[in-house]
Amino acid sequence: MQKNKLKNPFKSANHKHKKCLQTALAAAKKHCDAFGLRLTPIRYRVLELVWQNHAPVKAYNILDQLKLAKSSAPPTVYRALDFLKEEGLVHKIESLNAYIGCDNPQEGHKSQFFICDDCGTVAEIADPDIRYLLRKKAHQFGFKIKDEMVEIKGHCQECRGSAE
Amino acid sequence: MQKNKLKNPFKSANHKHKKCLQTALAAAKKHCDAFGLRLTPIRYRVLELVWQNHAPVKAYNILDQLKLAKSSAPPTVYRALDFLKEEGLVHKIESLNAYIGCDNPQEGHKSQFFICDDCGTVAEIADPDIRYLLRKKAHQFGFKIKDEMVEIKGHCQECRGSAE
């Protein structure tokens, strides 16, 4: 197993989040342009709302915020989320029924999530060692992997520090 | 990384499932006896229904089957499931919102699940290599793991064989 260097994927509490948001929105535009996909106003707005921070956002929370501008119904949100998921621009955190923006849409969509139970922040990593090991294990009993969900709950470094 | 031998954790389609059921129920009784816990008729019945096969069972499916005997409501099922989860006798498959009996309640409750999209069968493994790797990765950025969800979707050996 090779050494894959891993810097802390958690964002510090005082990072400049506006930059995260802008980067994500720009990357989404670029992605959709490149593939001839339509990042419509609704989709763009939903993506923006998913990216309001690094904690997962619930579909009905997004819906409430859409309603502030104009009357909307659940399918509006779920359609936009489905599109964004499909394109790897957001991920669903299954254990929370909530959605989070993808850091790195271009590099494939199989990631692992570390979720801080204290601050709610989620860190996404796409670690080749983990994926390799899962594939190796699956191979041992003839299982062919199509999709992977790895969601790890616990306490992030910042929250552990401040808890003492 | 040591070699952990891994036999196929999937049950073949024609295995003697009555035995799985009996073993699980006996293990549950033993566990509850040992810890002074009450495996009441409702809890026992719900466990039995969770174990009707090796595919995850939905709460409202269990509820429907309880209703055949007597009028029941959602809290009845969810309370029983909560108890059984707490004791590691069943697991919730988060990506399916469904429940499955635990093969091996005594050895801790952190497992990985391999889910066949074709036959619905779920295999549970408790692989130390996977857990070790996740802990190692988490440690690299100061994350303290409290809970782990690893749910892998794909096609089991039997279904792959018959698909050709």
Added chain:
DNA sequence: AATGTTACGTTATAATGTAACATTTTCCAT
């Protein structure tokens, strides 16, 4: 018997997610 504790019953409702169909907008070939 009185008390505390755990489990269960019951009703209502919250939270999450889809089906189905009508309407509008966009795209693109003529």
Added chain:
DNA sequence: ATGGAAAATGTTACATTATAACGTAACATT
């Protein structure tokens, strides 16, 4: 440019999953 197909959105209704709140029953301890 323009008509028709395809894609996206609007709208209503509904399905599914889960919990809150409150009361009662069963069981154990004193």
